[in-house]
Amino acid sequence: MAQKSRPDPANGTVVTSDEYEGLALSYVRDGVVGSPADTPVVYADSTGRRVKVVAGKMANVRGCQWWSDPTTDEIIDTLPANTSGNPRIDRLVLRLNRSTRQVRTQYLQGTPAVTPSAPALTQSTSTSSGNFDMPLARWTVANGYTTVAAADIVTEAWYPQGGGTILCTSTSRPFGVVLVKGLAIYETDSGLRQTWTGAAWQRSDWDTAWGLAGGRAETSTAPYVTGLVNASGESIGPNSGSFTFLAGRRYQLRTEMSFDTSVSDLTVELRIREDGISGTERQYLVPPRMLAGNPCMSMLEAYYEPGASNVTKTMYATSKVASGSGALNMRRRATPASNPIRFEVWDVGPAGRITVV
Numbered sequence: 001m002a003q004k005s006r007p008d009p010a011n012g013t014v015v016t017s018d019e020y021e022g023l024a025l026s027y028v029r030d031g032v033v034g035s036p037a038d039t040p041v042v043y044a045d046s047t048g049r050r051v052k053v054v055a056g057k058m059a060n061v062r063g064c065q066w067w068s069d070p071t072t073d074e075i076i077d078t079l080p081a082n083t084s085g086n087p088r089i090d091r092l093v094l095r096l097n098r099s100t101r102q103v104r105t106q107y108l109q110g111t112p113a114v115t116p117s118a119p120a121l122t123q124s125t126s127t128s129s130g131n132f133d134m135p136l137a138r139w140t141v142a143n144g145y146t147t148v149a150a151a152d153i154v155t156e157a158w159y160p161q162g163g164g165t166i167l168c169t170s171t172s173r174p175f176g177v178v179l180v181k182g183l184a185i186y187e188t189d190s191g192l193r194q195t196w197t198g199a200a201w202q203r204s205d206w207d208t209a210w211g212l213a214g215g216r217a218e219t220s221t222a223p224y225v226t227g228l229v230n231a232s233g234e235s236i237g238p239n240s241g242s243f244t245f246l247a248g249r250r251y252q253l254r255t256e257m258s259f260d261t262s263v264s265d266l267t268v269e270l271r272i273r274e275d276g277i278s279g280t281e282r283q284y285l286v287p288p289r290m291l292a293g294n295p296c297m298s299m300l301e302a303y304y305e306p307g308a309s310n311v312t313k314t315m316y317a318t319s320k321v322a323s324g325s326g327a328l329n330m331r332r333r334a335t336p337a338s339n340p341i342r343f344e345v346w347d348v349g350p351a352g353r354i355t356v357v
Helices: 017-024
Strands: 051-053 058-061 064-067 074-076 088-097 102-108 131-141 153-155 166-168 184-187 193-196 201-203 211-217 225-229 235-239 243-245 249-261 267-274 281-285 296-304 311-313 315-323 327-331 342-350
Touching (some): 211 243, 235 249, 249 267, 296 315, 315 327
Antiparallel strands (some): 184 193, 243 311, 249 327, 267 281, 267 315
């Protein structure tokens, strides 16, 4: 099999355009030069059906370098009207035209729909033919719109850095054919490092416990409930507050409750439930019988895995008199500033790692 290399003195060190693209792709990633903290490449200012490209910007598309005008913002004017009755999403990209070997901005008009999608990118991976689009921004236009406002623009650009990491935000992660397994990004708004697994973005610290993730501490000294008599039903105690449990993670729920009673031999049932008294029970505990005049502090913990999708909910601690006759008081601490009642949510690592035997 014949071998070759480029540049090669044997052919006068000539490198063709498609050979240059293949060569440059090995060390130059697609993206805008700079960082997400810079002025976005594309903006709008409510001056009509138009968007604008900031002067003095630079980007790389398949090894080819692009510059915007060095002194004057470019106006993409006039964008098509929308009289369809539905909204649409438009997009501005940098397009490498392999016929001309030039990179230029390209407006992509979307298709109106009740729930519209942004127009698809053209991303030919051939180094000798076809076009290649790199996204800069998208915006939604309403039916009958007359202008594009600054808030309509959603930046889609990302910013490659030395060492291979790409800077972006949580809403402008790379997508399309640039995604390769192991691609690393740093989100400047969330502070997270993520890696492309080949199917999804995953935090780089995925296989570790993330520690205390949220919860709620009481600031009131008022009791939750007083005079709960016999098995008259569960009462709500501390809660986690609304919390988003992330798909694929395992959480430990920790709470504490304080009780006192004026009679002896009361037995109390404690539970952790999802979404209130009627919610799914996550844990159940019967602490030792209570004695009159002796406050009781009970700790309760449970585990929760949300499954394949993020779940936002509130976890509650509840109590109920199981046996005995008399009044049970469920209280907050008397000194909340120094030692308040808490309901804590701890991330303890990836879900699905426990073997059920």
